[in-house]
């Protein structure tokens with residue numbers, strides 16, 4: 282599904298993060314991307330989403346080489362990206378508007394979007410949260426709702442940046458349960474090895 286070949290990337294300030302980096306995710310795989318703080322894990326996610334561009338190397342995503350901004354428009358529709366910080370992912374007044382935002386943007390009607398909101402809240406076991414104000418949720422609740430909003434776009438592949446961070450025991454167990462239940466392949470970045478091991482089938486170190 283995704284193949285990164287011989288990637289070189291440095292930030293504008295000259296911070297060299299990736300050099301001759303190779304990475305692949307095949308259909309059905311669930312991979313943990315591991316590395317110390319600052320190793321470049323989030324940078325890899327941003328490259329896949331086309332939010333930053335590699336100076337060297339090739340990105341093959343969904344069977345095509347992706348180079349220019351327009352190549353990544355389709356990638357962003359097909360790949361779900363759960364941000365490290367849920368505050369950057371939730372920006373609507375209510376939970377239902379946040380979850381409906383993506384589907385409506387993808388052309389769904391209001392009633393279709395409402396159905397998706399119900400389905401996804403059921404999936405993450407947070408029924409009844411529709412009318413709650415997103416900004417009043419706890420950090421753990423925000424993470425789960427942010428994930429519901431990502432899943433609402435029916436992505437084919439997921440990039441999950443610290444899905445267990447700031448979750449208490451109960452919410453972490455819920456996240457594990459959701460990750461086991463969904464059908465999509467995913468790449469996960471987490472400093473919580475114990476929880477990651479419950480949901481992945483292989484790991485890859487930067």
Ligand SMILES: Nc1ncnc2c1ncn2[C@@H]1O[C@H](COP(=O)(O)OP(=O)(O)OP(=O)(O)O)[C@@H](O)[C@H]1O
Pocket residue numbers: 292293294296298316317318319320321322323324325
């Ligand atoms: N916009 C930026 N400009 C310059 N340097 C950056 C930028 N964003 C990240 N970096 C640096 O690039 C390196 C890789 O950052 P990145 O966030 O990809 O690491 P990470 O492996 O995800 O780290 P962590 O485990 O701490 O989340 C770090 O040294 C970071 O400080």
